[in-house]
Amino acid sequence: MAAKVIAVVNQKGGSGKTTLAMLLAGSLGDAGHRVMVADADPQNTSLRWASAGDAFPADVEDVSGEEGKLHKELRRRLEEYDYIVIDSPPAATAPVTESALKLAHLALVPVIPSPLDLWASEMIREAIFRAQEKNPTLQARLVMNQLQPNTLISREVIGLLPDFGIPLLSATLRQRTVYKECATEGHSIEGLGSRAQMAAKEVDFLKRRVLALLRRIDNT
Template sequence: MIVAFLNQKGGVGKTTLALHLAGAWAAEGRRVILIDADPQGSALDWSERRSHEGLPRSFSTIGLARDTLHREAPELARDADMIVIDGPPRVAGLMRSALLAADLVLIPVQPSPFDGWASAEMLTLLNEARIYRPELAARFVLNRCGARTIIARETAETLADHDPPLLTATIGQRVVFADAAQSGRLASEIDVDSPAAREIAALAVEIDRLPIGRTLP
């Protein structure tokens, strides 16, 4: 399966979620490739930090920030159980290519009305991609969420009746994610019993249960 984290808006946590989802699946023994399709290369930077720290590589990270992604990702998927794409902000050609590559698009949003407005552009691109890929699945992911805040509850309620729907699993605003980004580690490696680690595990389980996937020729 090819899962792409995409949103036209930057700063919504695509890289953090992509790295941690890849790590969660790799910890289960799956062969995982993370494609860094963001020209900023944040996932590649994280991978380099991990290497400098002498930490073992649990999944491969490949830079592929070009609009041939929809042709190259399925080829890479032949040698992996899961492909995770860390998508770009506001690069239309690359975004369209990532949409055409994916089996599942995850759209991270933060509990803010501004994120809802920004995602409208993303949904337009998603609908365009479904002309060519009608089976393309998509879900919103509520990220950096204070579970007890009014705005988080209102955002979740708004997205509950939306298409695409909202995943049940939400990810909180956790300091450990910033520590992980700086150290080349995952939240589960810093503290396996942390709320962040449990939230990522719940996200991975929920995605696994979705009836999504395609058989490659």
């Protein structure tokens, strides 16, 4: 079956696009799926993450040069993979981001629980709505990242989310040092072994929520 495509997007720099893309891709790869990370950001952070070790369980390729032709290039590769995860640059209206949203089945928008970050995400919301006019099966979810549970600010920002216009994924990523360690060591979260058990459970749950959303497409 042709790959399902997940685009991780946000205008806001540093919101966790690369972290989310690589944790999700690593978890899918560890589960035995054929996974490609299409690194569409010229900073090539995903590529550096994978290159930091030799055991990352997904293919990571620099596709940043494809710009507005990315969807055409990836469409040719759909049969090679079960999942293609696109890590995009912090630019909602960049041709490569628009191109990613043309092909994607699911757009994930990581947001840090701060009002400033949520406001800065409004441009990507508009880009997703524009893309949905031509790609009506495109689903979108906000993903709360760097969550520090039980803080007042987290609760306040979560209170703003129902008005944002894109639903919140019912799985979050907490702020955890082990996620940075995955990047410096070139691993998936499973690859860190027993020192990352809680984080591995969190990422596994996130993967399951994402897979449940993607199954909806097969049923429509």
